[in-house]
Every structure is written in C-alpha cells, then in structure tokens.
Amino acid sequence: MGVEFPERLVRDLGRCIGCGACNIPCPMFHVEDLRETEGPRARVKLLYMLSQGKMELTEEFLSYIFTCMNCGLCSDFCPVGIDVFDAIVGSRSALIDMGYVPLVTVDMRDVRRRTGSPIGDKVTKGVWLPPDYQPQKGAELLFFGGCWMHAVPEVALATNRLLKRITRKVVPAGTGEPCCGGLVHVIGERDSSEESREELKKFLSELSPKSVVSGCSLCANMFKDLGMKDVASVIEQALKDGKIRTKSIKGKKNRIFLVPTCRGDGASRRVLNEIENARVLEVPEWVCCDCGATLIHQAEPEKFDDWLSKLVDAASDADADYIVIEEVACYSMIYEALEGRNKVRGMKIISLPSFLLDYISSSS
C-alpha cells in the first residue's frame, strides 16, 4: 500500500508524461550538474511512486521532498498543464497532515512558535528603527519588511530611504509586523500559513494604510489580494508616474548581473534598464532566488553554496561588474554564505535597493 494522497493530487502526479521540461529552469538541477534526482520531474515521479506503494517513505525521502529552492519556475514549463510546484507543495501538505514531518520543518515550526517567525532565531525585528517606534495609522505607503529584512538592517534602511524618494509618507511596519506565512506555505504547513494570513489581515486592517509594499516578494506575491506589492513594482510605478527619476551610471563599471526574485514579472530588470548607461546582462533561466530558498539554505547549506558558486561563475563569465540581488532574503543568505564579503572575483555584491539609491532621485 502506498501513502494515501488526495485523489486530485494523485491524478496530477500520475499525469506527468515524464518529458522533463520542468527540469529546464530548475536551479538545483543545473547546479548539481543536471543530476536527475535534483529536478522537479524526479520529485513528481517519486511522489507518484510513493502513492503507488513503489517507494519507501524514509526520513531521507521526506527531507528530499521538502527541500528545494522553492522557486516555482517548474510550473510554467509543464506542457500538459500540471502545476508542478503546486503538486509538490500539495504533497508536502498531505504528508504533514498524515503526520510525516521532516526534521528540518520541525525545527522551523519550533522557531516560529517561539519567535513568531520561521527564521526568528536569526533576526530581531525592527533593529533598524528607534526602540520606541510605533507605526502610524492610515499611512500613504506602509513598508512591510518581511522576516529576512530584519536580518540585514542596512538593506532595510536603504529600502526605506529609497521609498522615501517616492513619498515622504513611508511608514515602516515596525516590530509588530507578523509572519506573512509565505515560507510556511511553500513548505506545506497549510494551517500555519492560514493562521498567518489571518494575523496579517488583522494587522493591515488595524493600520489601514493606503498602500503596502513588501520587502519580501514571496509575501507580495501571496497577498496580492491584500494589495501588497514588491519593491521593484512600486519603484517601476513611481518611475512611470514621474515621482522619481533615474540618474546615469558614470564610468565604465556598468555591467549588471541581476539575480531577480523567482515570483516577479520582470519589474526589477525593467527598472535597471531605465538607468542610463546600465548594461543589464542576460542571465540563465535558472537564476532567481527569494525567501523560498530558506529551507535549502538551512537544511543543506552545501547545496546552497554550490548554487552560489555556479551563480558567481555565470556572473563572472558574463564579465559583470555588479551582482545585484533583488530579494532581501536572498541577499541575506548570500551575505551569510560569503561571510560578510561584498566582493567576489572583482564583482560587487549589492542588494537592489542599495544599488538603486545611487541612481534614483526624487523628482520633487
């Protein structure tokens, strides 16, 4: 007997024609030298085998199913329309419902229970704000940081300054900011994710801002219905509205290797392209990173390091001057992996908000 997944899920898993198209954009598949096991096709096939009793459910198998970059790029590539990432997340949820929770997730669960954030042991919320800071109600633009934002105060400050160039009335959400539940959602913790969503809704309705920008693109993507937008989209809109304008890059160092968020619509690339004299380089399709990578970063740091070194290779091959990282979560993880160095092989590693500070000014 196999593990009993919901019928709908089994159908989706069983429908996989095995063409391997979903492996094409998968970051881990590329980083691990195209090893089949690392790609989404293997996960879907092996989960199906599990449902058919042809695969044993071991601790190793569990953690395998739960740890990937969580970028979701695979879903766009399936020719027969299986939402591959959704099927993987659905399987995680089903396994959790049956009581099969891998140790890495158990750890994250505990941290969340204790601190209110799945990465709570790494951050102190609002360290970059005055100790007695309280957000005003009815803000023009509420700046919701997201967990990782608080791990790198310099990016939080840079983002805040950047947003201030759009409107003086930016209000950081502060220390009371709840967990958005994005990360717990992708690892299949449905209940926690729902709980977080409710808390977030409550938090936002109490502050009742006119608009919300999220430093975390995973939150922004999941809570579009609550009016959340990611930083790059807000900047792009402000450029269109003429509230801010770009300055040109002086000098010869203008080659930018952008590591975008995995959930965006390309706003970050378009914004960088607006900067005069900027050369925004083409990047391979597997290059993207956001908060979803947290689990692999924590559970299998050596794989995260492999990913980073391939990324640096790609940037270096493209002769980049800057590696610009859109997502603060990703920036923070890379910063940690590089032990605080902000230069590799002559390329400067910088977060998108910090980079934009030099090239965006207020129109007024």
Place this chain on the structure above:
Amino acid sequence: MAEEPAVKAVEEIASQLGEKQVLLEDLDRSAYSYDASGIQAIPSAVVRPSDIEDVAFIVETANKYSVPVVPRGSGTSLVGGPLPIEGGIVIDMQMMDRVIDKDEYSGLIRVEAGVKVLDLNKELPDRFMPINPDGAGFSTVGGLVAEDAASPLSAKYGTMKDLVIGLETILPTGESLMIEQPGPPSKWNTLGLLAGSEGTLGIITSAYLRLPMKPEGRRALRIEFADVSDSITVQTIVERERMDIVGFEVYHNYKEVLEEGGTEAISYLEMAGREECVDLWSARLGGALDSMDIPYEEVDASKTDDLWIERRNLYEVAKKRESAIKVVSMRVHPHLVRDAIQEIDRTGSRMKLPVVTVFDPPLGWVMAVFLYDPTSEKEVERTEKAAQNIIGRTISLGGSVGFGTGVGINRITRDMDEGFVSVLSRVKEALDPNWIMNPGKLIER
C-alpha cells in the same frame, strides 16, 4: 543493490570516476528509473562520465563483468530507450555537453552527446534550419541520433541519421570508433549502422552534424479537413505538381477531442524553394483546395519559423482533459496511411479511449496519441492493450514500429522482419558478444 558482478564493476568504476559520479542511493536510482514512456526499471547504479575516457572505462569494466549498460540523455524517450529493463548500470551522458567545434559558414558542428537540442540550435547562425523544431528542445543529440529521431521537417531533410556526417562511439571493448563521411558516400555507409542502433552496439559520445540551409522562399498553409481522407488527396496533388515540401503534418481528431466536436482534422503544410516556385505552387495548391471546397489560410510569414511548434500544442488536449498520454509511433507505406488511421480510430473506440492521430502524409509517419486517466487501473490496462493492438496491426500492414521515436522495448522479432533481425543479430554478436549494450531494446536475443 544488485548481484555480485554489478557490485564489483561499480566499485571499479567509482575508483576511476570518483564516488561523487556514481549514484547508488535508492533515491537516485529511482530517479533514473523512468523516461517519457510510462515504463519503469530501476538501475543497480547510475554513473556520470565527464569525458570519453570515462565512458570507455565504464563500458570496458561493465563488459569485463558482463553487466548491462544503458546510455541516457535527458530521459525523454517514448519507448523506454534509457531504461535498464534487464538491470545494470545507467550511464548519464548529460555532463558531456561541450560544443567541440563548428563551422558557421557551412553549418557543420561537432558536439558531445549530452548537448541539448535547444542549445545546439543556438550555436549556428539563423540561416540554418534548426533540428527538431517540434520538440521542447530538451532531448540530447546522443539520444536523437541513437533513436534516429524524426520531425515534421524529415519530409525534406530526412531523419537524424541524414544530418549526421560523423560519430564517435565507444564499443563494448572500450575502444573508440570514429567514423566520418564528410563527402558523398563513396564508401560503404557504416554510419547508418550506428545512427539508429539505440545504444545496442555502442555508446555515441560525440556527433558531427551538418545542418541544412533554410530555403530562400517559404510558404505555409493551415488547412482544415472535414474528412481526414482529403489530406491524402492533397498529398497526391503535391506529388503530381512536384512541389517541394518541407513538412506536411495532419492532426486528426485534435480539435474534436479538444472541443468535443470540431473539425475532423487540421494540418500545416510548408513549401520551400525559390520565391517564384513557391508562388506558383501555392497558387496551384490553393486552386485545388478551393475546387475541393477545403478551407485553408496562409500562415503569416513571420510565423513560419515557429510553425512546427504547433505540434507541442497537442499537449493542450492532455491539459484540457487532465489526462495522461501514450504515444505509439510507426511508419507505413504512404498509400496505407488511410488504413493505419482507421485502425487507430477503431482501436480508440473499441478501448473507449480518446485518441488523436498525428500523421505526415509525405513520410507515411503515423503517431497514435491515446489519452487516459492514470488513476484508473482499468483505463491504464486498456491503454496498454490499445498500444499493443496498434503495433500488431502496423506490422500486418507491412509497416514499421518506432519510426521517429526508436523501437525500444517494442522489440523487433523474427516474425516482424526476418532479414533485418538476421543481419542485425550477426552484427550485434560481432560487436557485443556479451550482449551488455542496452539489452532488451530494438532486437530480441
């Protein structure tokens, strides 16, 4: 893990390639147990060579212990090509993905077997015809050559073996065999023996290809057939008027299955040649279609390059019906295409399975695409029966199974083609006396 000889062979290989390139864990072995055929076979080990020396060492060692070896590219085979159905070691060729050299002027390119089609097609200038423009581009060159893959363009440019002008192959003894025929074949064509041998004679490690130039004038029509037989008539007109066709592919029941009652068949036909010829042919074909009351439209010139991607839209059917698919590919004499289609329709209705038939009249290439619910055991069983029935009927029509996809596990037996089996078995005995190269595929022992 498997028996003693396999363990020994794998140990020796690991000491040469390094532990990291030898995968023995259950997870890894299971991940290499499938392709796009729906069949499953778990290898005793997966090895990942980086260069031709690695491949030679692997094959020689496996031969010493008589352990089967099965080469694998991206695992996109529809016929179980990379599956170790008689056990043994899977050789994952994907890390061998270098472009060795190329001549942009004449469209010559030499690549390692693990290079993917989508990468290969980017290597040469736009004036050359891409290979397999109908696929997702994820298949490897080694796989395409070994299975002698076809595409709608095969009507004009032939199958993969016709684009190959050189191959480097590792034989079971571990020796490397380099065959190259740059000019017209003044020699006996031994390349054709290896291209299409499905890994049963040796492992292709690199291929030297010549890509054809794109024609000067191209014109494509989209034709709808209320009666699918009319497409055969169109093919007759094409031949009578000596039109130069790049490809002509018909999708029968496609719209019907997609929309529950649409046109019986839609098709794309691309002509190519000098501009004035193309003008003349399209006027004549248009006139003929008008007189038969067959609706058609010219495809926008800017879209000609992407025309054959349409085949991928077939997956839309599986998407809309949320079903899985099973493909059976064959080639019959062009005058028997109609019979093959009827046979497929009949099988589909007898087994209560929706089926789309894709066929290329100039080639006599027919593919049955059955749609089934993977969660229903009975339907899975009926699908397998339907596939076997089609294979049997193809043979009785004098057709050949596996055109364009390779034969794979649908082995050719003596009853199917005595002469072919006899020659191939002898070649096989001579080159691979221990039958270690991809056993269970193409021919029966």
